[in-house]
Ligand code: SF4
Ligand code: SF4
Ligand code: SF4
């Protein structure tokens with residue numbers, strides 16, 4: 001009876017079932033863990049990095065970018081760093097990105113997680129040139145409460161540290177009404193130029209930096225594209241395409257029978 | 271001296287490779303840069319771990335040409351010399367698990383301890399599971415927990431708390447199950463076992479010389495592959511063999527040795 005074929009079959013089915021059961025259990029624990037460690041919204045990536053979700057798919061964690069960086073800016077996440085393990089990141093307050101013009105960290109990346117085209121500008125279609133100013137590692141954000149320049153104390157540390165001085169950060173002058181004879185020198189960051197290198201954060205004189213780099217996805221809002229800038233001819237052109245593409249429905253009321261101008265000019269009983 | 275020939279060669283290879291990687295990060299050497307997931311040989315030739323690349327591929331990422339090329343080169347290399355040679359000649363974890371296995375033998379743990387049941391095929395389940403999870407979670411799943419990369423990367427780029435994983439593997443192999451990590455769990459080893467299935471370099475057993483002392487079986491981390499010992503003269507053909515040469519080192523009768531696989535000489539299934 002012990003080794004009858006039906007018993008063998010039962011044992012076989014049982015072992016398959018056990019395999020599946022154990023796998024399901026393993027999958028649950030494993031996926032919970034993976035889900036936990038892959039979400040790190042605050043992490044800053046090297047120049048040229050793909051969007052975070054794509055970056056984390058691509059990066060093979062080889063550290064070649066880390067080895068290529070001459071300033072030791074980039075680090076590979078270790079266990080305990082609470083970041084997706086083995087992926088490169090940097091902490092600007094410790095070591096910022098010095099925006100090397102030859103961007104050594106990008107071309108070495110074998111996986112495509114750091115994309116060379118995203119940090120190249122094109123003279124013509126075939127002639128690409130590395131251009132670190134196109135990097136968008138993050139965006140510098142100012143906490144105006146702790147920035148001492150907004151108190152009226154003269155500080156332009158971030159402005160002077162910025163590799164794109166006068167472009168990514170500009171200084172706005174205004175009269176200090178409290179003293180009556182001094183000026184405020186207020187730094188402003190321009191999101192379309194700032195690369196997120198963090199030189200400003202590194203240079204900031206306050207105890208905890210009053211200007212700091214956040215991942216763009218976190219630092220920026222989004223207005224939605226149904227707002228059209230009437231004062232921008234290019235933006236207003238969008239109206240034409242909208243008119244063409246979207247079937248219109250016009251509301252007809254008694255008022256709308258006449259043209260809008262007429263109704264404005266119609267002073268009625270006045 | 272003969273007793274340690276391959277052991278010494280393996281330790282030399284493991285340590286030399288580790289030193290080259292460390293030198294690349296610390297002093298800018300250009301011989302072997304990167305780590306075991308992907309590297310650059312002599313500043314030119316790309317190398318990549320095929321298992322890691324497959325995990326990345328199933329997440330749906332568009333792969334860089336360098337890691338595809340790198341993975342093909344590595345697959346070809348181990349396809350010829352025996353996939354799991356990676357495990358015994360390169361993998362840094364091997365030094366830890368070998369130490370645990372050696373201690374186990376010295377302390378005679380396997381004799382007193384009743385083994386709890388683990389199946390050798392567990393690692394293939396884990397391999398499959400890692401690919402499914404990578405596809406579902408959109409991130410290379412094993413790469414996020416791999417103690418192998420953790421240890422290797424830790425040695426090159428700084429350890430963090432990664433040392434803990436090594437201690438766990440050491441204790442697991444020492445106290446819980448003989449060769450537990452490499453022999454039963456590690457899906458990286460499993461992937462190389464698949465790659466090495468048809469490789470050319472093989473251990474050959476000569477049954478005429480064998481005195482059935484079974485020293486080779488004691489020392490082999492994948493005992494199943496030596497099923498022919500003292501039964502028939504044939505080559506070890508299972509991909510699970512790590513080509514470590516422990517059995518060759520230990521055999522006093524010269525019944526075991528490395529050979530080039532030849533399909534002709536291989537006796538057809540002698541059962
Ligand atoms: S651009 Fe230069 S400083 Fe910045 S991360 Fe790359 S290599 Fe380092
Ligand atoms: S070089 Fe690319 S793949 Fe390697 S760690 Fe850096 S980003 Fe990841
Ligand atoms: S504003 Fe700060 S982060 Fe932005 S480019 Fe200038 S220094 Fe770099």
Ligand code: SF4
Pocket residue numbers: 473489490491492493495496506510511512513514515516517518
């Ligand atoms: S058969 Fe020999 S070479 Fe293969 S794993 Fe066992 S001891 Fe190592």
